[in-house]
Amino acid sequence: MTTIDDRLELTLRDGTPVIVRPLIEEDRALVAEAYRRLSPEARYQRFWTRTGEMLGKKMLDRLLDQDRTNHMTWALLDPARRFPGVGGASWWRNPENPAEAEISVMVLDDDQRRGIGTLLFAVMWITAFRAGVEQMVAYTLVENHRAAKWIRDCGGAGEWDGYKLVFRWDLNNLDALPETPAATDLASWLAVLSPRLL
Ligand SMILES: CC(C)(COP(=O)(O)OP(=O)(O)OC[C@H]1O[C@@H](n2cnc3c(N)ncnc32)[C@H](O)[C@@H]1OP(=O)(O)O)[C@@H](O)C(=O)NCCC(=O)NCCS
Numbered sequence: 001m002t003t004i005d006d007r008l009e010l011t012l013r014d015g016t017p018v019i020v021r022p023l024i025e026e027d028r029a030l031v032a033e034a035y036r037r038l039s040p041e042a043r044y045q046r047f048w049t050r051t052g053e054m055l056g057k058k059m060l061d062r063l064l065d066q067d068r069t070n071h072m073t074w075a076l077l078d079p080a081r082r083f084p085g086v087g088g089a090s091w092w093r094n095p096e097n098p099a100e101a102e103i104s105v106m107v108l109d110d111d112q113r114r115g116i117g118t119l120l121f122a123v124m125w126i127t128a129f130r131a132g133v134e135q136m137v138a139y140t141l142v143e144n145h146r147a148a149k150w151i152r153d154c155g156g157a158g159e160w161d162g163y164k165l166v167f168r169w170d171l172n173n174l175d176a177l178p179e180t181p182a183a184t185d186l187a188s189w190l191a192v193l194s195p196r197l198l
Contacts, residue, residue, distance in 0.1 A: 008123075008196060013115050013185075019077045020123060023064055023088070027075065031055065031063060034085040039109045045144045046106045063090060070095075072127050076107075076116055086111050089120035091128045091136070101133040118182050121154060122189035126197045129171045136169040153182035 007021040023031065035043065035055040044050055047059065063073045070093040077084040087107035094100040103124050107116045128136060138156060140147045141164060148165055152158060155177040156167030170176060174190070177183040 006197065008193070010119070012119070016078060016114075017080070018086070019079055019084075020074060020119070021077070022066060023073045023075050025064060028060055028064065030075070030085050031060060031088070033083060034088070034106075034108065037083070037085075037108060038106070042106070042109050045141060045147060046104065048141065063088075068127075069093070069131055072124070072131075074120060074123050074127070076120055087116045087120055089117075089124050091124045091133070093128075093131070093133060094137075099133060100135045100137060101128045101131075103128070103136050103138050115185055117150060118154065118185045119189050122186055122193055123197070125169075125171060125186075125190060126193055130197065134171050136171055138167045140165045140167070150182060153178065153180040154186050155183050 007019060009017065010020055011017055032055050036053040038046075040050065066072050071090065073088060073090040075085060076087040078086050085108070087105070089103065089105040091101040091103045094102065103121070105117045105120050105124075107114075107120075125136065138151055140151065142160065144165075148158065148167075151167045154169075156169055158165050158167040160166075174187060177187055
């Protein structure tokens with residue numbers, strides 16, 4: 001059972017105050033509405049399916065059934081907005097390789113390029129690492145150039161497996177982060193948030 005004890009009050013680089021916290025069961029309507037607000041392209045890039053505006057119960061369950069040990073989903077909220085949901089990110093431990101987890105990140109179309117994906121990624125890095133995860137993996141569609149560039153900029157080492165792009169990070173090795181604005185941002189969020197996320 002996840003509580004909102006981990007609620008972080010943070011400021012984006014453009015000065016916007018935001019709240020970043022784990023999703024709770026009561027967030028079902030929030031997540032469904034955020035999904036509805038995504039462009040069809042962004043929905044496809046994140047979920048790899050074109051089933052319209054409605055997020056199915058199975059996927060909602062998959063996002064919300066957290067146990068902190070094997071899966072977490074966090075949301076970034078702008079409390080000044082009528083609809084506060086702006087982005088979310090998850091990690092799931094690989095049951096066949098407990099030292100590895102898969103990460104996924106999603107930011108509403110009009111809020112991309114504000115540093116939100118990178119901030120959420122830092123939260124995923126720390127919470128997964130604290131749960132004993134050492135390698136993070138992310139999958140993208142080959143044509144999702146934007147996400148692939150962002151992931152590479154954040155230090156993900158990628159390869160094509162014949163179907164999708166597979167990116168990996170060694171969470172123990174911060175020295176492997178490249179000298180890009182995104183990786184610099186990531187490293188500074190890791191430094192700021194590590195003491196706050198126990
Ligand atoms: C991929 C995705 C999550 C990235 O989220 P985002 O909030 O746009 O990411 P950020 O703003 O943190 O970083 C993206 C851009 O900002 C740049 N950036 C990050 N920090 C920066 C900084 N401090 N100064 C300047 N630029 C910076 C990055 O280099 C990148 O630049 P680019 O757009 O020119 O490539 C988002 O595009 C998305 O939701 N896509 C659809 C879903 C998807 O594809 N998910 C798969 C990911 S697993």
